[in-house]
Structure formats: C-alpha cells, structure tokens
Amino acid sequence: MNSFFEDMKLSALKSELPLRSKLHAISIESDINSALEYLDSEKLILAPVLDHSGKYSYIIGVHDLVYYCISDIESIDEIKLISDKESLPKLNHKIHQMIEMKPKEYFMLEHVDSNDSVKKALELLSKGNHKVFVNDQDKNSWLLSQHDMIIYLNNHPEIVSESVKKLTMKSLGFSEREITSQDSNASAFSVLKSLVSFELTAMPLLDGESGRIVGNFSTSDLIGMDAVMIQELALTARQFLDEKDARGAGHPVTVEESATVAEVLVLLAYSGAHRVWIADSNKMPMGVVAMTDLLTTILSEVS
Incomplete structure (x- = not known):
C-alpha cells in the first residue's frame, strides 16, 4: 500500500x-x-x-x-x-x-x-x-x-492490509479514552459552548440517571440556524434535537471495543457520522474513534 x-x-x-x-x-x-x-x-x-x-x-x-x-x-x-x-x-x-x-x-x-x-x-x-x-x-x-x-x-x-483491518478499537487504545459528554437535559446552549471550548465537532449526550449514551450533538445539528432559531438553544439538548424542524436526528452511532477497523470504516462511510462512540453492551461510554483516528492508523502503515 x-x-x-x-x-x-x-x-x-x-x-x-x-x-x-x-x-x-x-x-x-x-x-x-x-x-x-x-x-x-x-x-x-x-x-x-x-x-x-x-x-x-x-x-x-x-x-x-x-x-x-x-x-x-x-x-x-x-x-x-x-x-x-x-x-x-x-x-x-x-x-x-x-x-x-x-x-x-x-x-x-x-x-x-x-x-x-x-x-x-x-x-x-x-x-x-x-x-x-x-x-x-x-x-x-x-x-x-x-x-x-x-x-x-x-x-x-x-x-x-488485512492486519490493519483486523485491529480492534481496544487494541488501538480508542476504548480507553476520556471523552467529553453532556447530560441530555443540559441546554443546547451549554453543549455548544462545550463543543467550542474543547474544539470538538460532536459529543455524546448521556441519560442523567443511568449515564448511558442516548444521543449525539454535533455541528451538523446547527445547520439552518438564524436569529429566531438561535432562541431554541435555550431548550435542552434532547428537546433541541427533537424539535419538528431540528437540524439533525441526534442518533448516536456506537460500537463495542471489539469492533475492527474494517467494521468502523463501513459505519463511517455510510452513516454520515464523523465519529463513532465506543460503548459497552449497556451503552455506557468508553471512548471514541473519529475519522482522523482511522486515517492516522492507516497512514502509519504507509509511513
């Protein structure tokens, strides 16, 4: 290659x-x-x-x-x-x-x-x-x-190469990352501030009681914003995404740490997501793998 x-x-x-x-x-x-x-x-x-x-x-x-x-x-x-x-x-x-x-x-x-x-x-x-x-x-x-x-x-x-495609999220260390998240009941305003503060393009939304991943807030959910719609940032993140004319569905794409590079490539290619959250079988967050991570992994084989 x-x-x-x-x-x-x-x-x-x-x-x-x-x-x-x-x-x-x-x-x-x-x-x-x-x-x-x-x-x-x-x-x-x-x-x-x-x-x-x-x-x-x-x-x-x-x-x-x-x-x-x-x-x-x-x-x-x-x-x-x-x-x-x-x-x-x-x-x-x-x-x-x-x-x-x-x-x-x-x-x-x-x-x-x-x-x-x-x-x-x-x-x-x-x-x-x-x-x-x-x-x-x-x-x-x-x-x-x-x-x-x-x-x-x-x-x-x-x-x-087959050896790279078979690498798992666990073996690459992506399932042991600290990720920035927000309660799904936090305001969309506070979630946006966090995204900008940490220079992120998305973060998972968690259930306030169980801590499970229940949503995804990303920059694509802001498409269509104008002066009137900016008012909607006062809603909770979940409400913001659930609005009739919301900018995006906010559905999180998740995999378990056993997922391979090949499997995540398919998900990113067809889901429209720019990252995949890594969670356990109960949807508890463990880490994240973004397009940048996969391209870096593949590039390491080239260099």
Whole structure:
C-alpha cells in the first residue's frame, strides 16, 4: 500500500470520487447572517472563505458562526430574548471580524496541488483537517474531505492490509479514552459552548440517571440556524434535537471495543457520522474513534 498512496495523484483520485458539484465558498466580506443562510441553502457544515486577494485561505463552520454570534451571552434568559437580527448585532458583523478574533491558524485551510500524491493529502487529513483545498489549474479546484478518503478506502478494501483491518478499537487504545459528554437535559446552549471550548465537532449526550449514551450533538445539528432559531438553544439538548424542524436526528452511532477497523470504516462511510462512540453492551461510554483516528492508523502503515 505504501507505493499506492505515493504513486497515485490527487487528480486520479478525484475521478474515483462522487461527482463534484461547484466549489461553494463564502466571501470574507459577507456578513454572518448571509453566511448562515448560504450554508443552510447548500446544506453545508463547512465552507472555504475567499479572501481579499482572491485566494481560499480559510475554512469556517456553522458552529463557528453561531457561537461567534452568542459568545457574549452568558445566560439562558438572554438567549430567550433573541427574536430577530436586531437583537443579535453580531449577525451583521463581517466574516473577517470573526476570523480576526482567533489565532490565524485556527481557520487556516491547507492547500495541495492536483499533481501531489494522495499520501500528502492523507497526511494533512490525518492531522485533524476535515478538508483540504486541491488546486487544479487546468480544471476546477475542489475540496477533499476526510469523508471522501473514508469512502474511497471502504470501496477499495484491498488497499488496506488485512492486519490493519483486523485491529480492534481496544487494541488501538480508542476504548480507553476520556471523552467529553453532556447530560441530555443540559441546554443546547451549554453543549455548544462545550463543543467550542474543547474544539470538538460532536459529543455524546448521556441519560442523567443511568449515564448511558442516548444521543449525539454535533455541528451538523446547527445547520439552518438564524436569529429566531438561535432562541431554541435555550431548550435542552434532547428537546433541541427533537424539535419538528431540528437540524439533525441526534442518533448516536456506537460500537463495542471489539469492533475492527474494517467494521468502523463501513459505519463511517455510510452513516454520515464523523465519529463513532465506543460503548459497552449497556451503552455506557468508553471512548471514541473519529475519522482522523482511522486515517492516522492507516497512514502509519504507509509511513
């Protein structure tokens, strides 16, 4: 497999992936509200930002936008008072104002060229970058995501050695990780604050009495948020996900620690989840395995 990832070019990989739609991007001069509306209309969690020089230098997520708007709010009562754009002034702020509030590398979008090897992109994705920008001067530039690589590897099982595919979550140490979780009765507001504070994209929701995993709160559940819907962050996390027009179902994807790399690859490829919670037979949380972890495991075989 070593030579496969080193020899295969990203231009060749592109032809093996689902048909690419146009590159969806947000101008650095757009306001926060317009960016939220655009992500909702395209059903996107993340989108690159076109800067003043005409380059795609940054990438932002719906959770970044929502949290930026409410970052000065400290209580649920304040959330409940939000009723329109006028009651949430930061919705009118520009994207560059939000970007300037963080270290430059926080929103940085990594770039590769279409003639680069798949291994180069895999190395960047295995470092936690959810997407990398692929420059293609002859054709349309595009984004390669962790999910793209997971789907490709699942569709071409011969690429990954049998020894790696048989590794279990326990043998890799993923079932002994400390994970950040929240009570399902905690407010969606507090869950979002935790996600941003720990720089996570999801966390399991636990039953307050048994401690079992009963839900999953992720950044994708924020798609469709606007000034009025931000009020719903005052609901409990479970209620927020159960609302008639909720952004996502919030169903957790779980496996036991005996699950193998091959089995988790299938789950991540087809479930739409970006991570799988590891739990015991009673759904008590034990650990987590994310796309980053699987790509790192597979990359270790290449290096």
